[in-house]
Amino acid sequence: MTITLETPFSVLPDLIALHAKTRGSHPALIQDGQQLDYAALNSKVDQVAAALQRDGFQAGDSIAICGSNSIPYALLYIGALRAGMVVAPLAPSSTPEGLVTMIKDSAAKLVFVDQAVDQALGKTAEQHQIKLMSMDDSCTENAFSQWLADATPTPVTITPEMPFNIIYSSGTTGDPKGIVQSHGMRWSHIQRGIVFGYGPECVTLISTPLYSNTTLVSFLPSLGLGGTVALMAKFDAAKYLKLAEQLSVTHTMLVPVQYQRIMAREDFDQYDLSSFHMKFSTSAPFHAELKADILKRWPGGLIEFYGMTEGGGSCMLAAHQFPDKLATVGKPLENHDMRVIDEDGVELPAGEIGEVVGHSPAMMTGYLNKPEKTAEAEWYDAEGKRFIRTGDVGRFDEEGFLTLMDRRKDMIISGGFNIYPSDLEQELRKHPDLQEVTVIGVQSRSWGETPVGYAVLRPGANTDAQAICEWFNERVGKTQRLNRLILTDELPRSAIGKVLKRELRDQFQAQYGELD
Template structure:
């Protein structure tokens, strides 16, 4: 690979893959179970996708939508669409059929690719689709992906891709309202590939991908791996035991996992029996990563550990090299190079270090805006006194004197009880000290006396018996009056999104429906 290409102000993923097809034609690009695709094959298959899209009348700037589990076909389709200059809208299979219809309309997708599971889920709304439906895994009675592809050896018409052209539209989870389409450009993605060089990605890296391709969490690891000529080992669905077996068998060097995946992997009694010595770097993002768990990963899992803090919308990001700063595991690290991050008050005034406020950020990697939602875009922006544009994170935090960022909570999750701010993260940290609890979360629910009051949902370790009243009494003796729990609810599992975020709004709604307003 030419270093000049990577150091250039701009290039594209399809260009890099075409170059890999010449420089390292037989090197494996994608591995899934017993399937393997080399860079020569990936380049040829991407050409077939791009040619098929052009044959069907799609042109640069048009969009397609993909909804299904991770697979080689998914990756091939994604790359081929980019080669044709199209926008990719990767959608979450966990979305409701009505929500999928809304995202398809919002993205103006011309084709919709699904797998068998999604095809079955949307059966009730299939007659309302305004675009052709194709099955990515060649299942069902709809047109199959393999049959749709252009003939072997097909060459698409060349398309000039510029930095401002849209690479993908990623939809927010919708856990806090209607999903919003986050527009990300080829220029933004090019910066992610270039950044991969500083994270150890390269021709010899082997990345184990077990988070979904519709998530930015996955793409920031997937793209530098194939962009820099490495190998991606694909898991369609995460399973801790299978993850460890694949890691050992494939001599994995890199991975991106969300905290709940680390939790499940580290909890396995046979973890230490696996040979993970090939690991160079492990990454995490998307949800709170607790200091105790980070410490355990550093101690028992070879290779470095870097936690990223940021948003799909872009703006400022922090990185914590946990193996380098073991005394800062309670933080999410320092702003990354070229990232300007600040804390602002409720009225939009910048606050000094040590003060608690909303985190905002500016960087080269920022969304163009929310698709078709200029008012939502405006709400997400903050401008400093010079007119510099920042993205609001919605997170509450503070910078310490050394510049490390400590997060408190999402603004929407902060509990205001009797006029005082109560941070659920503080309460959750105290709850985790109980030896019988595997997982915990705290939400604020309506109270006639306090406005809001804290309620804890807890998951005991298997085989452990926990009494809710005794746990509540244990906790309330350890905290201040304002922080005391009104109730403890024991459950088998906390509801989480596909990338591991606890769905607190779902718990609040569930509590309201079951118990109403507390005194």
């Protein structure tokens, strides 16, 4: 079987089996000196699926996985899919209570964890009668290697509408929402990979977590199309560059803050990165200046994706082809319909600012067990076509390129004026002593809300917050001036690099309360 853009449907476990037959000795997974070829990968996946079936699991049942990137993590993921099961990959950074909530919501009857998660979750899981299995063999009582079955699983027929995974949109605070994604949706990601050069000779370096949709967008086409995946348990810029050179990496998915840290290394230009064919980014704002630096100094193409885990339409910017559009996130992908609507749900023309909504063949089925949340996330046009609301504010230009302003919830309304933090961040970033910046809105008795900046100084910088704030306020309009600037050692970020503005707002409120 040769995978083409016209291939109607296939599933990752079947593709793994195909590669095992046709090129079994080709490396599939690499991590820290350990390597599995496709024959070994397929055999281990069989063992996982057979063990799950032996333990009474059936197609449609779910397991949860929570831990750092590892080869056993990948085996469990693919093995569960081969058994027709659904995978709920969970963020290790979640609180024990948050993990329990997600485990129960996903109906996972078995949870695979590494040593760090086991130590954090163990007592809480025991209180809730949740069974944990050690996927790194750190607990000999429930060790992954001993649990595997030496058998061939019973074949399961998988159809496009069957659920592939449940990815949770939250887990540190707030109410986590399980996003159900189908095998049909994931097949579209594998199939689309052909266009970007994924294939039998690709080597993909992955340093973002496997519980993230960001990672799966690269992980799935790499293995589905017969390439090699190198896993990093934790991102480190120096180690990343060494591995990229050593393994002759061709593809990678990195979030913007990772690109920033790589490009900031003084020894960056000493590494041979000529093997790179395509680099990808998504999940957080990707500034035009950083894109330009990557295009100048890092071989291969650069593609930015903008979209949601919910799958409601995606944009793509091939930065190497449109260097004059680096401030945008590109145009909607083929068969992706994206529009902008106002507060009343009325569609707006090009050039007008509003909330971005999207429709695509890869939309989520819905939020698991939360029909009301699903309804809140939907918008229908006059013909009844279903769209997913992104919560992002942006505008399309006359050529169809989308410029994002901010999240709706992050927009600051000060004295009746709409202030977009991204505009202020763009200007603040021009200060030569600042390495990272963000702007939030905080409560103000006089203005309703007022902007406050947070910043990280560059190494060796010699300045203070007041001087930077005065510099900034001289350069912007009166309504955009910062009430104050706060210097910090680092900005709080999620595992995929998003600045956690809610944490900063809560932190500011607790320390300063409401401003005048």
